[in-house]
Amino acid sequence: MAKILLAEDEKELQKAEVTVLQMSGYEVDAVDNGMQAVEAAKTNIYDCMVIDIMMPVMDGIEALKAIRASGNVTPVILLTAKAEIDDRITGLDAGADDYLTKPFAMKELLARIRSMTRRQEAYTPTKLSIGNVTLNTEQQELSVENAIRLANKESKLMEFLMLNAEKDVSTMEILNHVWHGDPEADMDIVWIYISYLRKKLESIDANIFIDGERDQSFILTSHEV
């Protein structure tokens, strides 16, 4: 069951929201201000947080900033009192993933929560298959009938190549997507990891190959080269 943190200071509205969320199958923790929201986010694990901006003691934006500063990446939906553009921009910049303007329809809040939680789980499948090869991204396991474990970046690179199979991907694109602009990473690291994956595919008798030359572009293909 997905768990939601709801930070809302208007008692009547909070009660209504809690009821609807619970009826929709969510477990809900409701708090009355930003300070309590920060505390709850510290001690519990949530699938989504719904935070009102206008709250006493500590407002929603400050609470959100504190939550993000602690390294928490749980999806956050902000509730804004009126259609203040600046409020929304400040909220999104502070780390919100979405916002909803009051008054809103409950079914829209539910749809947005669904969209946020779905994104986390189903964004990429945990199992990818091409040719006789399956990559389990959760286990970082590459298998045919025989299996081999992959290091974290090897798994990320393999996933990227599989999601873009039969497409040319440049060394720079790989650096950007797999190493996310890590200043330590350069073209050489891409070549080393491509080399690891080639050997590992070979070691399990895979029928897919990574074609391409050092520092150029690579293609994951099932066509013999």
Add this chain to the structure above:
Amino acid sequence: MTTESIYGHCKETLSLVENIMLDRLTRLNKETKAKTGEGIYEHLNSRVKTEESMREKCARKGLPETPESALTKIHDAVGFRVITTFIDDIYTNVDYLKSFDDITVIEEKDYIRHAKPNGYRSYHMILALTLPYEDILGNNPGTFYVEIQLRTIAMDTWASLEHQMKYKHDIGSANQKLITVELKRCADELASCDVSMQTIRDLIRDSR
């Protein structure tokens, strides 16, 4: 008590066979080391199966306890284990053994590219050597079988641990199942390290 050897009149010859193979492998290792600075194996074990365990094996396989069974039906009276540092060295050894005119490969199993379901990895070969000695059937030159297992240090480490586990019956059956799964995961992780180190060696050699 004096009973006839399970190996009959070939008892002494088996040690000769063992030494011939030992000589060939150590020679290649020395030659390669002189040329490249690296040997083709890390270490090497060999043995002639004891009388006792050969008799036990005959019984287990439902064969009469005779020299014919031990030397023609069973093929591991003489056994070698070659432990290498890198995966490719295994295949270098295999190719080398195949290059001898007096060696015929009877059976060959690549449990490295096709690991056993429990994660076991090793390269197994049964060789038939034609040598100028009388074999158990009275042929001269005779045919002598040798079993060779080749694997990396990492594969060997895993196999030792798995071997120990198999004989520990005091582990609960629930734990047994979990441990089997975890051992398989270790085997796959070790295989990953083996391949990574092979890749690094290749990259270093390519850049020379």
